[in-house]
Amino acid sequence: MSVMRVAVIAAERAGFVRAAPLMAELTARPEFQPQFIFAGEDYVAHASSELFRDLGLPYADMVIGASEGTVAQRLGKVMVGCERLATTREPDAIIIVGSSHVMLGCAVVCSGLNPTLTHVDAGLRAPGPTGRTSVAAQIDRACDLLMAASEQAYDGLVDGGALEDTAALTGPLVCDAAAHCLDAARSEGAAAGAGLGHKRYALAIVEAPENVEHLANLRKVMDLLAAAQEHLPVALVMYPRLARRLANWELSETATTLPQLRVVEPAGYITYLSLLDSARIVITDIGGVQDEATFLGVPCLTLAESTDRVATVESGGNLLVGLDIALALQAVEALVTNEYAHPPLPRAWDGGASERIADALIRVAARRGEA
Amino acid sequence: MKILCVAGSRGERAKLSPVIASLEGGEHEVTCAQASRQGAVPTWDRDAMPVAGLGLEISEATPALRIGAVLRWLEPLLQENRPDLLLICGASDAAVGSALAASLVGVPLAHLDAGIAASSSTRAGVLDQASVFLLAPHQAAVQRLAQRGMEDSALVCGDTLADAALDQGAPPVAPSEPFCMCYLAGPALESPALPAIFKALARTGMGALVPAAQYAASRFEAARIGPADNIRVIDPLDYAAMQQAVAQAHFVMTDSATLQRECYFHATVALALTSADSSELERSGWVRPVAIDEESILAAALAPAPEQPPQLDVHRGAGERAARFVTGL
Secondary structure, three states, rough: OEEEEEEEEEHHHHHHHHHHHHHHHHHHHEEEEEEEEEHHHHHHHHHOHHHHHHHHHOOOOOOOOOOOOOOHHHHHHHHHHHHHHHHHHOOEEEEEEOOOHHHHHHHHHHHHOOOEEEEEEEEOOOOHHHOOHHHHHHHHHHHHEEEEEEEEHHHHHHHOOOOOOOOOOOHHHHHHHHHHHHHHHHHHOHHHHHHOOOOOOEEEOOOOOHHHHOOHHHHHHHHHHHHHHOOOOOOEEOOHHHHHHHHOOOOHHHHOOOOEEEEEEOOHHHHHHHHHHHHOOOEEEOOOHHHHHHHHHHHHHHOOOOOOOOHHHOOOOOOEEEOOHHHHHHHHHHHHOOOOOOOOOOOOOOOHHHHHHHHHHHHHHHHHHHO | EEEEEEEHHHHHHHHHHHHHHHHOOOOOOEEEEEEEEOOHHHHHOOOOOOOOOOEEOOOOOOOOHHHHHHHHHHHHHHHHHHEEEEEEEEEOOHHHHHHHHHHHHOEEEEEEEEOOOOOOOOOHHHHHHHHOOEEEHHHHHHHHHHHHOHHHHHOOOOOOHHHHHHHHOOOOOOEEEEEEEEOOHHHHHHHHOHHHHHHHHHHOOOEEEEOOOOHHHHHHHHOOOOOOOOEEEEEOHHHHHHHHHHHHHHEEEEOOOHHHHHHHHOOEEEEEOOOOOOOOHHOOOOOEOOOOOOHHHHHEEEEEEEOOOOOOOOOOOOHHHHHHHHHHO
């Protein structure tokens, strides 16, 4: 088999975390010639950031992201860049990392072209009608090869018509990243640095638009955190969008005046992982955080009625509390009072996702060669 | 309901047209938009179809540029007008750009002609996946959607193209001599074998009408296709005239999947330079797949028409199909 040229495309923080172990795996294997394609905003700031350094992400081989213009204009530019990538660099495979609109644009533009279009973390669907039309589902439909992070996701893909030779259960790439960086994270001791005791605080990461972009929901989130901090300290990661919304809606005071609510600035990956690993509870609405918490054995309370991370809920590591303060408090009290038994991890959640993805690419290339 | 309909190609507009008419007959507020290749716009107003209140001429060279142009055009319109539903049809660049804009803004999408895509047509599959409301032309399309787990939001509303194609009235004058028609709007225009099509037409011995939009005419010129006595390259026909010409032609050669279906409705043999998106039509013998090769085209053109007439009762709607859509909505 000749060397396989693989373009790995990622656009935002969650995508970079997944792309890092995959790029490392592909780079280490002689069968591959990987390229990292940056499809996000402000490459220079990202490339010099702590996040990229911590993850060991290489410099991008091609930057197709745009920083200026409306969302539609930026998406249009990314699609043009992706088409140029597919037609001029002629990779054998393009790997879509993430399920944002940017990734959907890339997938649509590249579908039907020669590269084997591959989606990692495929099959993510929240139960219910919106899951079918989700951006992730559309990306899956555009792709030739689907790498599922969990058995539930894999089964969903097969039920939706994917053939067994186009779908594979690989496990989540966030586990690879976490496993790779865990020793460094534990050495860092970020919690102690922030004045938080090991396993004596809740880490809150709130970023989903349905919570952050709606005043009524954001108020409920802040009320919930205010109630939780009466049971144990809460470290709230203050991402820019949350900070903007809290300021706009004059809710910032809640975040700064409560005695046990600490605001933590977003940091690099090692610091983040360190804070997550040391937490007693994670309170979040972000899918990737639910995966990471489950992998690390930190019980997770998800501020949503449903989640596309079905495996985390079914494993027992994640409880959906929505914005129900009473239910959330009941869970917090139980988790503060009782010892938490780490439930068994879902199948293939062993940090070997990037290896399985590379193997799957080789199998497909071999099949194509035979054909 | 506030409904925005976006059409890209001629075929998409034809299929949407009866649906729009039915919607306008109800209490819905319907706005039509069309995003078409540059040069196509002048023909819109001559068609007996709903006039597009919003229009975009696309001159960009590649699919990504064209999709991006539609996206940039439509996203602010959706933000401003906030329709309850965006209705698209087919899988053109306009349909894909519209679906992306709807997804960004959070407007629910309905896809007309859902489930007809061959498995190779990934784009149409993505549009089906993106839609909350799938309007399928026949039961086979619903079965295809069911295989992808989408049957819950699918409705068989019949083939609205049949409504559009068969309601255009009788031709004013019957032709005195047999003639054929060639209409190219897609991949055949980019084929290096394009001159073979014209050589084959010249050898049929019958008059050949070649309606050509600006882009097609420029491709003919670039391919140095010279004039022939029996071939007339003419301006695009409006929809009614096109259907009447199709109904009277001895055969039609085309790379348009829509026109292939229209040929079937009119019991005219279609020489298909691309897949008809429906193996049923190919099995009927009225739609004949043919390679872009002089001898293959000639052989297919001169073969007799099938004895079995088209099964119009399966497709014929005369407004009924579109009305089913409105009821389903």
